[in-house]
Amino acid sequence: MYRLISATPSPYARKVRIALSEKGLPFELLTEVPWDSTTTLPRHNPLEKLPVLLLPDGGSVYESSYILQWLDLKHPEMPLLPDDVDGILAARKLEVLCDGVCDAMVLTFFERQRGDPSAAWLARQRRKIDGGLAEIARLVGERDFAVGDRFGLGDIAAGTVVGYLAVRFSELPWRTRHPNLAALSDRLERRPSFRASVPYAQAITDRVV
Template identity: 65%
Template sequence: MYKLISATPSPYARKVRIALLEKGIPFELQTEVPWHGTTATPAYNPLEKLPVLVLPDGTGVYESRFILEWLEVKHPEPRLLPDTPEEILAARQIEVIADGICDAVVLLFFERMRAAPSAEWMARQRRKVEGGMRALAERVGEGFLVGGRFGLADIAAGTVLRYLSVRFAEYDWPAAHPALAAMSARLELRPSFAATVPVPQNITEKIV
């Protein structure tokens, strides 16, 4: 059986958890705070980042985008990528946008921990978040994002939307983008989303 080393608020880990559930792949969930010295992450990922999918032979597959690609190759059914090259590229573009928003929120989160946060740095990250959200809003409709069926694009967009409520709650994105809010509400009703709701973790060790 696979083991997934995960953190409860991580949108990157949540993407993989959702994919595993949607594909019906059994796995053991190991929840950690990746910033603490007790994390097992370095034993499986030289970059010391989550998530990590640990294979039965002890090999670690890491970085969320690569794990999702790996799962699509090793466990192709049900398929999470669309059928045509154009739709695959569209789904990958949404994944890039969603990950970029997540990256900016993470940078904001840690900058706020500093004794003297940089207002200019935080403003830049907020612009990235808002720009990414506008790009997602341009692609949303009343159904699934790409190809008329649930897939990678919906996982990527759905996880970042919920993550904003965990790490950037002051940003009222539902008011700014009601169509995205409606899409998020639809996705959160799926069993795979309902089973992986992100919650904050308490970081007790100094990291910045």
């Protein structure tokens, strides 16, 4: 059985949790705070980042987009990507945008922890968040699924980025700005894989800023 090192708020880990569930692959969830000294991450990922997928043979796979690619190649049933090249590229583009927005939210979170946060830095990250969400909403449009006519990587990416907003950027009125993205999110959150992985904040014991 696979084991997944995760953190409760992490949109990157949530992507993998959803993919594993949608593919019907059993796994054990190992919840950690990656910033605390008690984390096991250095043993499994030299970059000390999660998620990390621990394999039955003792190996590990890390970085969310690579884990998803690894899972799709190893377990091609219920594919995460469309069958056509344009669809694959569209799904990958959404994943890049969504990961970039999540990165900006993480950077914002830690900058806000500093005693004297940089207004210019926070404004730059806010532009990335606003611009990224607007582009995600434009690309998704009014379709039932983010890309093509079936659930896949684009839905996982778009669904997890807006889910993370509730944890780190709840003040952002993204639902009124992007009602089509809100409608997609509502549909996705009804799926068992999404309901079982709703993100929430963790307490960080060790000071990191």
